Amino acid sequence: MVSQSTSKSHNSKAEHFFTLVIARPKTxxxxxxxxxxxxxxxxxxxVKDTRSDAFMPPDHPALIYQHKSEEIFGLKDPMVxxxxxxxxxxxxxxxxxxxxDRLTEQIKEINNVDAxxxxxxxxxxxxxxxxxxxxxxxxxxxxxxxxxxxDVVRSAVMDFPLYLGSLVAxxxxxxxxxxxxIDQSDAQSVYQxxxxxxxxxxxxxxxxxxxxxxxxxxxxxxxxxxxDATRLNPIAGLIITFVLFIAFRTWRGTLIPNVVVLGTVxxxxxxxxxxxxxxxxxxxxxxxxLIGIAVADSIHIFSQYYEEAATNPNDAPRDIVVxxxxxxxxxxxxxxxxxxxxxLGLSISAGMPPMQYFGLFAxxxxxxxxxxxxxxxxxxxxxxxxxxxxxxxxxxxxxxxASFMAFLGRGVIRFPVLVLLLAAGITTAGVFGASKLVLNExxxxxxxxxxxxxxxxxxxxxxxxxxxxxxxxxxxxxxxDLFKPENLxxxxxxxxxxxxxxxxxxxxxxxxxxxxxxxxxxEDKKTAYQLPDDADLVAQYFLLYSASGNPDDFEEEVxxxxxxxxxxxxxxxxxxxxxxxxxxxxxxxxxxxxxxxGIKANLSGRVNVDYHWIKSLxxxxxxxxxxxxLLVWAMAAFSMRSAVAGLFTLTPVALSILLIYAVxxxxxxxxxxxxxxxxxxxxxxxxxxxxxxxxxxxxxxxxKGNSIDExxxxxxxxxxxxxxxxxxxxxxxxxxxxxxxxxxxxRFGMLVAVAVSVSFLAxxxxxxxxxxxxxxxxxxxxxxxxxxxxxxxx
Numbered sequence: 139m140v141s142q143s144t145s146k147s148h149n150s151k152a153e154h155f156f157t158l159v160i161a162r163p164k165t166x167x168x169x170x171x172x173x174x175x176x177x178x179x180x181x182x183x184x185v186k187d188t189r190s191d192a193f194m195p196p197d198h199p200a201l202i203y204q205h206k207s208e209e210i211f212g213l214k215d216p217m218v219x220x221x222x223x224x225x226x227x228x229x230x231x232x233x234x235x236x237x238x239d240r241l242t243e244q245i246k247e248i249n250n251v252d253a254x255x256x257x258x259x260x261x262x263x264x265x266x267x268x269x270x271x272x273x274x275x276x277x278x279x280x281x282x283x284x285x286x287x288x289d290v291v292r293s294a295v296m297d298f299p300l301y302l303g304s305l306v307a308x309x310x311x312x313x314x315x316x317x318x319x320i321d322q323s324d325a326q327s328v329y330q331x332x333x334x335x336x337x338x339x340x341x342x343x344x345x346x347x348x349x350x351x352x353x354x355x356x357x358x359x360x361x362x363x364x365x366d367a368t369r370l371n372p373i374a375g376l377i378i379t380f381v382l383f384i385a386f387r388t389w390r391g392t393l394i395p396n397v398v399v400l401g402t403v404x405x406x407x408x409x410x411x412x413x414x415x416x417x418x419x420x421x422x423x424x425x426x427x428l429i430g431i432a433v434a435d436s437i438h439i440f441s442q443y444y445e446e447a448a449t450n451p452n453d454a455p456r457d458i459v460v461x462x463x464x465x466x467x468x469x470x471x472x473x474x475x476x477x478x479x480x481x482l483g484l485s486i487s488a489g490m491p492p493m494q495y496f497g498l499f500a501x502x503x504x505x506x507x508x509x510x511x512x513x514x515x516x517x518x519x520x521x522x523x524x525x526x527x528x529x530x531x532x533x534x535x536x537x538x539x540a541s542f543m544a545f546l547g548r549g550v551i552r553f554p555v556l557v558l559l560l561a562a563g564i565t566t567a568g569v570f571g572a573s574k575l576v577l578n579e580x581x582x583x584x585x586x587x588x589x590x591x592x593x594x595x596x597x598x599x600x601x602x603x604x605x606x607x608x609x610x611x612x613x614x615x616x617x618x619d620l621f622k623p624e625n626l627x628x629x630x631x632x633x634x635x636x637x638x639x640x641x642x643x644x645x646x647x648x649x650x651x652x653x654x655x656x657x658x659x660x661e662d663k664k665t666a667y668q669l670p671d672d673a674d675l676v677a678q679y680f681l682l683y684s685a686s687g688n689p690d691d692f693e694e695e696v697x698x699x700x701x702x703x704x705x706x707x708x709x710x711x712x713x714x715x716x717x718x719x720x721x722x723x724x725x726x727x728x729x730x731x732x733x734x735x736g737i738k739a740n741l742s743g744r745v746n747v748d749y750h751w752i753k754s755l756x757x758x759x760x761x762x763x764x765x766x767x768l769l770v771w772a773m774a775a776f777s778m779r780s781a782v783a784g785l786f787t788l789t790p791v792a793l794s795i796l797l798i799y800a801v802x803x804x805x806x807x808x809x810x811x812x813x814x815x816x817x818x819x820x821x822x823x824x825x826x827x828x829x830x831x832x833x834x835x836x837x838x839x840x841x842k843g844n845s846i847d848e849x850x851x852x853x854x855x856x857x858x859x860x861x862x863x864x865x866x867x868x869x870x871x872x873x874x875x876x877x878x879x880x881x882x883x884x885r886f887g888m889l890v891a892v893a894v895s896v897s898f899l900a901x902x903x904x905x906x907x908x909x910x911x912x913x914x915x916x917x918x919x920x921x922x923x924x925x926x927x928x929x930x931x932x
Contacts, residue, residue: 153246156463156516157634157932160456164515168882170514174401177408177693184407187416188359189322190352190581190744193751193811200742200750207611207742211694211704212255214322215744218351218605219245219330220598225344227285228310230292233342235259238313241347243337244861245317248331255318262305263687264294265651267658272679274687278858285570299667300644300650300891301645303603304708312601318764319353333590348594351605351742355581358591361418361583366878368421374874375399377521378433378867385539385863386440388528394518395436398510402432406503410495418492420811423875423883426737428503430871431477434826435470435511436862441860442466443519444530455524459516467512469833472777473826474508476787479773480822483766484815489758490751493815502820540855544554546826546902551847554907561793561904569608574803579810580713581748584881603643604710608634609743610728612703614736621673625737626652630669632732632739633929636707639723648695649707655679709745714752715809721749752810759814763795766818770825770846778832786908787828790900791821794893801892812882816889824869824897829899832917835909839917846913850906858902865898 159166194201208214221238223229223475229238239260246253259277266273277295282288295306319328336347378399383392403425410417418508443462450458478501485497529537550557582595612629614620626649632644653667656679656779660666668674679699683689696703709720721741728739728863773786795817808815834857838849872894875887909917 144256152464152467153460156460156467156895159463159513159516160520163520166513166517167521169453170397170401170510170517174404175457177404177412180408180411181404182411184411184417185414186326186360186364187323187418187749188326188356190356190416190748191753192416193492194747194754195489195491197695198750200747203611203740203765205741207704210611210697211609211695212318213609213704213706213743214318215352215356217251217317217319217349217353217357217597219317219332219336220312220348220350220594220601221315221345222307222312222348222597223342224311224345227288229313230288230295231342232284232288234313234345235278235288235291237339237345238315239278239281239342241335242315243330244335245315248317248328248335249299250320250328252320257296258315258317259291259305259313262301263299263691265654265658265683265687267660271728272682272686274683274691295329300646300654300656301863307601309601312598314598314602317353322353322356323672325353325357327357327359329450330356330361337435346597348597350591350594350598352581352607353477353582354591354594358589359584366880366883367425369596370430370874370878371403372454373877374429375873377598377870377874378429381863381867381870382433382437385437385529385866386444387529388444388525388527390519390522390525391440391444391527392759394515395433395440397514397518398436399429399432399508399661401510401514402503402507405506406499409502410499415495415499418495419880420492420815420882420886421498422878423882423886424496424500424503425875426871426887427500428507428866431500432507432510432865434473435517436469437867438830438857438860439463439511439515441530441856441863442883444527445856447524447526448530451524451526452863453524454926455522456520456909458524462519462657463516464928469830470508470511472774472833473829474504474775476770476829477504477775477822477824478718479769480766480818480825483769484762485820486799486816487758487762487765487818489754492540492885496815497818503817510722517761526649529551537859540624540859543854543858543862543902544851547850547858549907549908550903551850551910554892554910557903557907558911560836561900564793564797564800565747568793568798569744569801572796575799576715576806577752578713578715579748579755580711582712586879586881587765589844596715597852599710602710603708603844604641606709606711606712606717606745607743608642608707608717608724608741608745610705610707610739611742612737612739614701617699617701617745618673618677619736619775620648620696620703621676622675622677623669623671626669626676628732628734628737629703632727633705635719635731636705636724637725638928639720641709641711642720643708643710645705645707646695651692651695652676652679653684660757673789689716704742706743707745712745712748714749717745717749717800718753721746755811755814758810759809759817762814762823763817766821767792770821774828774829774832776914778830782914783832783836783916786914786916787825787832788827789908790905791824793900793904794820794824794896796894798893802889807885807889809880810885812880812886813889816886816893820890820893820897823894824901827865827898827901829865830857830861831905832909835906836917846910846917849917853906854902861898861902865894868894869898 176361223234238872242258242260263274277291302308332349442465446458446462481497482501485494488494585592630649634818636642656670657666732739771784771788774780774787835849838844869891875883878884
């Protein structure tokens with residue numbers, strides 16, 4: 139621990155520094171507001187990125203292969219529009235088929251929709267055998283005008299297995315219009331235009347129209363972020379301001395910390411925008427996090443300031459400001475470094491760009507909050523006349539909040555062993571709870587259950603095979619290798635296998651088209667729905683098809699050289715637990731039963747990409763927690779010159795994390811996007827309470843010569859009171875996220891709020907109890923240590 143002479147030297151340097159700060163207060167305030175404005179002007183240019191691809195590093199093999207397959211087959215995350223009709227004839231009525239045709243043409247006109255890649259019953263073809271060979275013709279050139287004509291269309295469509303479950307519900311009650319986008323980053327605009335179109339479309343009594351699909355999810359997410367940020371950030375600011383007013387009951391104690399908040403949030407978001415770092419879904423929590431952190435230092439500084447003002451009301455205002463800052467710069471700096479260490483752990487261990495940037499810019503915000511707290515706050519205070527707070531009076535040393543904290547302190551002094559036993563119980567429950575944690579995620583669960591996108595997703599997955607796609611890309615070395623019957627049979631067997639996997643309801647490949655061609659050329663016999671057994675015959679089928687059809691009809695299934703093929707597998711669930719089963723099963727089958735000399739397969743598609751980034755989230759979670767703990771411990775140990783002191787500061791944080799794990803494990807809350815970050819962030823935030831507690835006890839015992847009981851008693855009314863309002867600011871700030879519309883942010887806010895609460899309570903109970911029972915050397919005065927050594931010698 140730092141010696142008294144070293145401490146005096148540090149205080150002398152600190153006094154000199156803060157004397158310089160208050161010598162030019164207007165200059166410092168001007169520079170501060172110039173910085174705020176300079177950063178804030180970039181914020182409107184910030185770009186949102188709601189894609190799930192954003193959670194993977196750009197060089198991840200799964201993402202690279204996904205982009206490669208997109209270039210070959212043109213498959214992207216589509217908008218899916220479903221038309222349902224629960225009448226006896228389903229969607230095969232003149233009115234519903236006319237609606238399909240009309241909407242298809244209108245969707246083609248929407249900006250950023252690829253008009254050549256809009257698929258519906260009005261764009262697809264039937265394959266019919268004729269005396270001359272094969273005829274490819276549209277299911278209808280013009281929408282039917284009579285029910286009899288509609289029945290003919292129904293008969294043709296329902297007799298084409300390839301479309302059942304993928305384009306038309308197997309019971310005929312619904313059909314899809316699938317629209318792919320030119321630029322996925324503009325999904326929000328397209329989704330809003332589709333909703334406007336759907337809302338303006340007249341429907342019959344039994345008809346309903348839904349908009350869903352991965353493209354729609356990304357589009358809706360953008361609107362969600364905008365609405366959430368507009369509502370949550372002001373609420374968080376108002377709540378923090380209210381907490382400050384209750385704590386100090388003065389305008390300066392309420393408003394000056396908000397200058398720190400402005401500087402913190404503007405700097406973090408402004409620098410993000412200036413460097414073209416996207417605003418991800420989880421970034422929505424960053425302003426709320428920074429607002430809570432930014433006022434923490436101010437609460438401690440103003441508590442000390444008003445104590446000084448109450449004790450020395452006749453001193454010059456600038457002298458009181460300097461003394462306040464001399465007393466507070468060290469604990470404020472210690473907590474800043476430990477908080478930054480927690481966010482650094484998140485940034486370097488997350489492995490996902492959104493979380494890495496969250497940790498990085500949270501660090502930047504914390505650093506700016508520290509800078510403003512040590513310069514701008516004293517500069518503004520030095521410009522004002524001395525003003526006391528009603529909550530800090532010389533004849534009334536404790537208000538109701540300080541009295542409550544003092545009561546808590548007396549309980550800790552009387553029952554330290556009981557406190558430690560309760561902590562041990564929480565630790566045990568946390569260990570068991572952590573063993574029950576389940577890694578899971580579902581993009582659609584981002585939204586509330588009654589949201590339009592959720593209702594649409596549910597309706598479509600119930601009626602169709604599913605809109606969650608796993609692509610299997612088949613590669614052969616030579617042109618037209620896919621004409622070989624043995625290769626086509628391998629693809630067919632692979633499709634048969636995937637149909638046995640839970641939540642997989644269908645798949646589509648070039649094999650399905652060839653079977654339909656073979657049937658059409660064999661008098662439309664159902665028994666002829668099988669693959670031709672000759673490569674030349676396969677080549678002839680494609681030639682016959684091109685005579686009346688468009689060869690581009692197969693561009694999503696096979697490349698131009700007939701060397702590469704794609705199998706699109708449809709799942710009815712986007713949950714990671716379900717997708718993981720499918721991906722692992724297909725990977726195992728491909729390696730053991732499919733790949734052979736001259737043919738191999740690789741996985742691609744949205745399901746595969748989601749599987750890899752969510753798996754990475756789970757794999758990195760433990761490392762993130764451990765790294766954050768180690769960094770915080772190292773920073774605390776270095777600052778306090780004691781490895782044991784560093785371990786003590788981790789105790790409350792470890793307890794809070796274990797308790798949250800217990801809550802998650804026993805209540806079935808998934809470890810997912812919204813919950814995986816809480817531990818690293820809770821470490822960075824929660825350790826502040828422990829650092830202030832340990833640092834203050836060291837000062838009271840080593841520097842002021844108090845006994846441990848006397849130090850604990852003195853701790854609660856002053857430092858304990860400040861920590862109480864620090865806790866309120868953080869807990870209520872994160873509590874704001876519970877009112878979010880984004881479900882992962884609700885869980886994130888709830889877990890961090892609970893973790894911060896437990897960290898505060900543990901710092902105020904478990905930590906003093908540990909120090910009282912163990913009496914570690916790092917809190918003992920030199921005189922006590924000398925006495926102990928003398929007793930040992932005797």
